[in-house]
Amino acid sequence: MKLADIGNMATFGSALHKQRNVGNWSYYELVDSEAMERVVFHYGTMMGRIVRRTDGSSWEFVPVSAGWGSVSDQAGMNKIIRNYGWYYSRKGGNAQYVEVK
Numbered sequence: 315m316k317l318a319d320i321g322n323m324a325t326f327g328s329a330l331h332k333q334r335n336v337g338n339w340s341y342y343e344l345v346d347s348e349a350m351e352r353v354v355f356h357y358g359t360m361m362g363r364i365v366r367r368t369d370g371s372s373w374e375f376v377p378v379s380a381g382w383g384s385v386s387d388q389a390g391m392n393k394i395i396r397n398y399g400w401y402y403s404r405k406g407g408n409a410q411y412v413e414v415k
Contacts, residue, residue, distance in 0.1 A: 320354060321394040323364060323373045339390055354394060356381055361391055362411075364398070375400050383409030 315334075319325065320341050328334065329343045329352070340355045351365040363376045375398035381387040383404055391402040391411075399414050 316393075317390055318393040318396070320352070321364065321397060323352065323366070326350065326352065338386070339394075354391075356387055356390055361387070362395070364395075374398060377411040380409035380411065383407070 315336050317336050317339060320336060320339065326343060329341060330345065331342065333340050333342045338357050341352050343350070343352050345351075347368065349365050349367050351363050353363050354361050359381045360378045361381055362378045364373055365376055366373045375395045377400070380402070385404075387409065388402045388404050395401070395411075400411050401414060403410055403412050
């Protein structure tokens with residue numbers, strides 16, 4: 315599996331209630347009565363969640379942490395969230411998620 319595959323929700327169910335690793339990145343999946351979600355970590359820091367409500371709405375990215383603001387945080391998250399209308403920016407030394415309108 316490649317890092318970008320973490321953001322491919324067509325594979326949802328492969329890590330249900332168990333952690334999967336992709337290098338220094340990991341994720342697990344949860345399902346409850348309100349939503350399905352994939353939770354993404356880098357070196358143990360929860361970076362964000364990809365969530366789908368049980369009403370059948372589309373998958374959406376929910377940022378949680380910008381991590382340490384490293385180049386690897388930026389490169390990895392941008393691979394994972396590229397199809398969700400977000401990007402991870404380190405412009406001016408200020409790591410943050412920016413929603414693309």
